[in-house]
Amino acid sequence: MSSTSRVRELSLYPQYFDLVAAGAKTIEVRVKYPYLAELATGDVIRFRIKGTDETCEVEVKRVTEYPGFEALLDGEGPSNINPTATRDEQLTNIRAIYPSEKEALGALAIEIGLLG
Template identity: 50%
Template sequence: MDTRQPGEHTLTIRKPYFDLIADGAKTIEIRVGYPKIHRIAAGDLLRISCGDSTLTTRVTQVAAYESFPAMLDAEDTAAIGGPEATRDELAAAIRGIYPPEKEALGVFALHLALVQADA
């Protein structure tokens, strides 16, 4: 029996991606395996901030991958970057954020459900 209580976490995100989450178009956030990401589990609340704005989401699933290409092969690109994003555009954007040494930490797809927009 799992007696784990849902946790609460906070991540900062870039404005275009924040807006996509707020609009409901982006339901998967991609991160590398920093220690704080390893602590996030399905059922946890995840507050996402950008400047003075915050969204509250619930993590519905955490999927782990060895690399960005493996993750992009398995996940819905529209859920990661919005309906207009192509796989190549997403790969370039992710590589622009995370260099290869960060990718080596592991790649995590955090599946999110919007709970509320705080402000």
């Protein structure tokens, strides 16, 4: 593996994209899918609003694995994930995106910082 950063492209819903682009969302939540298993500090994520050309790039500062979304929210602090919603609202929103069989794969807290 070379020492250059890998760039990954991931889709985001508009409301979460706006929080990332504003620097207000510093933790991205994902299920531990196989394609994200090797995500590492220093990698670059290019977030794209689904179906648009609007993107923003962030650097991965840290990746932490949790057994599920409740443990992730408690470990990372809900305000870092979405400062506009309560912990319970976030848990409901995350589980609406990722059903329980996806959550069973494990949850990733990806600490991000805006580039540029």
